[in-house]
Amino acid sequence: MINIPKGTKDVLPQESYKWHYVENKVRKVALDFNIKEIRTPTFEHTELFLRGVGDTTDIVNKEMYTFNDKGDRSMTLKPEGTAGVARAFIENSLYANTQPTKMYYITPVFRYERPQAGRLREHHQFGIEYYGSESYLADVEVMCVAKTIFDRLGVKELELNINSIGCPECRKKYNEALKDYLRVNFDKLCSTCKERFEKNPLRILDCKEEGCKAITAKAPVILDYLCDDCKAHHNNVLKELDKLNIKYVVNPHIVRGLDYYTRTVFEFVSTSIGAQGTVCGGGRYNNLVEQVGGKPCPAVGFGMGLERLILTLESLGLSVGEEEVPDLFIALLSDKAKENIMPFTMNLRQHGLSVEIDLLERSFKGQLKYANKIGAKYMIVLGDDELDTNKANIKNMATGEETPIQLNEILKFFNIEA
């Protein structure tokens, strides 16, 4: 028996409707914001992620599915959605069009991690990318997209955490201040944080070790070190969120794990789906395009984990949609009916009616049970009487109510033009 790779999941026929539900919701929200879909390859040159995501991140260092193709090129299954979009943006000269360029994607992403609740080796993200605007309005609109999705799905419990990690200039100053502070307590830091100290001291703020948390609780806050422009940008974002009545928590400790972020970073966090509660994470990445080889172009966006989103809906008892069921089941009662059933059924289907028949040659009673089992909305019995008179009863399976109908008026019954 060959089984499914660790950390991956089958979406079975009886549950795929959940995916259709969230994907449809999310696509409709994108449409309402005039965001267009972009599809990029599942794998890219490894170099793209080294430069885009950043070679000091855990994602790049130890979680990528990297392989050499037959031409000995190093390829990597996308560990996140943004880098590929940035590459496509540059490669297809989308910067030459009228800006901004607003794009969304639904894509699998791959990270070699230890699976646990809400964490998989292959998961799926909905994400949006706004290129070409430096304005705080773009940051706010991006957050509004996420908020709108949650609102329409009925999720009220997510907390929006927001922070600014400034631009490279103010971050430099802050890093110095932070290091000065941490140096005093260096011995008390955990071993991984000691390593982070030189490479990426910001990450220490995100450490979950009690000892480190105690130290960082009183650490200097980056918001106090922002340059005037970054400060103004951040304040404008918050002001705008206030106007929109979007609640948030300014959390100076959130630091995204991808190196491309600048200024705004944010997360929507759920407390109901286990330890991996971040359903949506994003922010601004003004330097990404340049880092992967394009002319500088500001950008902002987010990624949203669809598995975590579905988990959240289910854990909160919210709708995840309904399983698709056939409109009509046709039960057979005679050989003559059997001879006619296929053309009869195909005609209905070709007009867009979802019709099911028995393919196992069951007994009459077995067919009715089957019709019930599959949740058919309506049922008709096709026998010699019906074929001779062209009349049948159409039965509402939920209520048991039967309505006389002409066999050639089934489509009309379902309000479908013949």
Place this chain on the structure above:
RNA sequence: GUGGGUAUAGCCCAGUUGGUUAGAGCGCUAGUUUGUGGCACUAGAGGCCAAGAGUUCGACUCUCUUUACCCACCCCA
């Protein structure tokens, strides 16, 4: 990579201090007199008890190893 937990029917689970034919519920299939499903009742199919080794007269049960899954750390969506 580091911890902890679990592994018996398709699914969720029982299984007595080790004792011979391994159990329930749900689901599945078929019936309850032959043109009407859902409920109820009856019957049936379906298990190398995760794998391997050990202890024992005897192992689903005890020991060890392996594997898989789950949860947490880490990281992140």
